[in-house]
Amino acid sequence: MRKSKNIVVIGGGTGTYMVLSGLKRLKDVWLSAIVTMSDDGGHTGDLRDDLGVLPPGDLRQCLVALSDDRDDAWRKLFSFRFAEGSGNMSGQSVGNIILSALEKIYGDPFLALATAHRLLDVKGRVIPVTLEGTTLCAECEDGTTIRGEHNIDVSQVMRAPIKRCYFETSPRINSEATAAIQDADAVVIGPGDFWTSIAPNLIVPEIPRALRELQENGGRVFFVCNLVTKRGETDGYKASDFRNRINELISPAHIDVTIVNSAKPAQAILERYRETGEYPVEDDLPHRDPSVCRQSLISPEIGEAVSGDKIRRSLLRHHGETLAQAIQRLLPEN
Template sequence: MKCNITTIGGGTGTFHVLSGLGKNPELNLAAIVSMADSGGSSGELRDEFGILPPGDIRRAIVALSGDTEIVRRLFEYRFKEGSGIAGHTVGNLLLTALSDIMGNFERGIEELSVMFDVRGKVIPVTLDDVSLGVTLENGEQIIGETHIDMPMRDVGIPIQEAFLLGGGRLNPRAREAIENSDYIIIGPGDLYTSIVPNLLCAGMGEALGAAHAKIVYVCNIMTKRGETDGFAVEDFVRVVERYLGPGRLNYLLVNSGALRPDLVEKYRAEGKTPVVLRDRAALMASGIKVIERDFTSATDYIRHDPHKLARTVEDFASGWIK
């Protein structure tokens, strides 16, 4: 019997998880994707056409699509010039057009998934037109995912809490995927702009609390300027559990691989630092099983390697990790 695995997240983190898992025919995959994106092509299409943000949906479709390289390149092709289309990807425009043709966003996703031979389900976490907001420790509020993601403020003032405007009811299809999952993979990804918006949806906490699935959180390798400055692994877990609910997290994946010193210095210049694990025993004592492995990619970027992540998730699915 196939193992049902659902990912929750957005951005490039979810893309890396899905692109590694998508090659395994023994897994049933579903990707629950954040709908809080407000910048770039997604933000422009959202404002002009009233469509839900297509960018993270597009990435998930690409990650799970068949192995036709030219099709993937076409889907991700971004116009560099042209009145009205500069900055947009072919995939975002296709999803916008199909949503209009089919009458709604979900039907557009379904048709695009058929066209690109997607091996799994790609599901918006909510069908409401939401905006992400955060409250800083000084009481100031920042509204809009792109303003949080690329902060034009004093990043020395930490985020206190996050919230959604415009509703944010859990998509019934997302609830169904959660109910039928064996494992739920949260992350990796920017904590407040890719992970938390999903957990804020009304009904998400109840769905995860009632799920029979084991929940796995993939902790980030590096901090994010303006979101997680100075965070250790335990700080990421604290925030996730605040919105997930205490005692619901079963497994924690932490990178133990060495990072190239030149890349660490490059990232440090951007205000990003390696995420360290301070007290493994304390996390284990709280009921979370910590899995430390080398998850780094052999590239000029510090990020999770899709194949290393996939092998670990497959160890869950096969029962090797209990």
């Protein structure tokens, strides 16, 4: 009987959603998603500030991605976003409200999360990386600092490149996160906003150590490179820059395979990105490098904003099923 493969995905936002949506269609896999708790922007930030709850946005997206496709009503409810109105409800996600309400009802974010798992019949686990919400800060190359995930994420002006990110106070690691990594056959990092979705998971000190232990036991670490740069976060980054930064963050662990898109986006989409100072990530990694997997990974579906949504969403997304097939081929045999 074939052993089920245990795969952990680390990140947050739409990138992680696409990876999970593809991987869950594979046979004989058990999935866990580890997500950051530093989101403080948009309606998620409003709920976090007003109610004192864990930021629900990334949790909700991963729960929906791993939910049972046959229970369409709950999926639609958790995914629904109000488009009408001009007040606070405009653009608000029902799933975020439900998660916040469950946390207030039970007085425990993890009981709330467990309940959401049952409601959605989640095939896997969604794990907050820390036991509380965190305040993310960034230090730029010119010495300036930026406080708050949303302020790092939304750059209205050109600024010096980000040198590093850190937490205002050291958070408590969620032991479920390290246990999931240590028990995994493979960990997938990314894609997603580098400094606000990926890095906040990796700068929790216990995470790199768990990744190293995974590799010592024969597990593998994959990095899915972003499709485009992000203004104010990764201006001018090439594939090698992403890979090098990840390796710095997860040392003493390292990336075993970097997965890179080989397809060219449509010209009309490129022009829309250029308007905001964002460009396709150039693949400058060595050819015939066994640690690089190249494949056409762009989804034909274009991400468009929902009326009232406070966050600008990515136009280009990875094709979840194609990406999942690439990951499946890279999994360790035993």
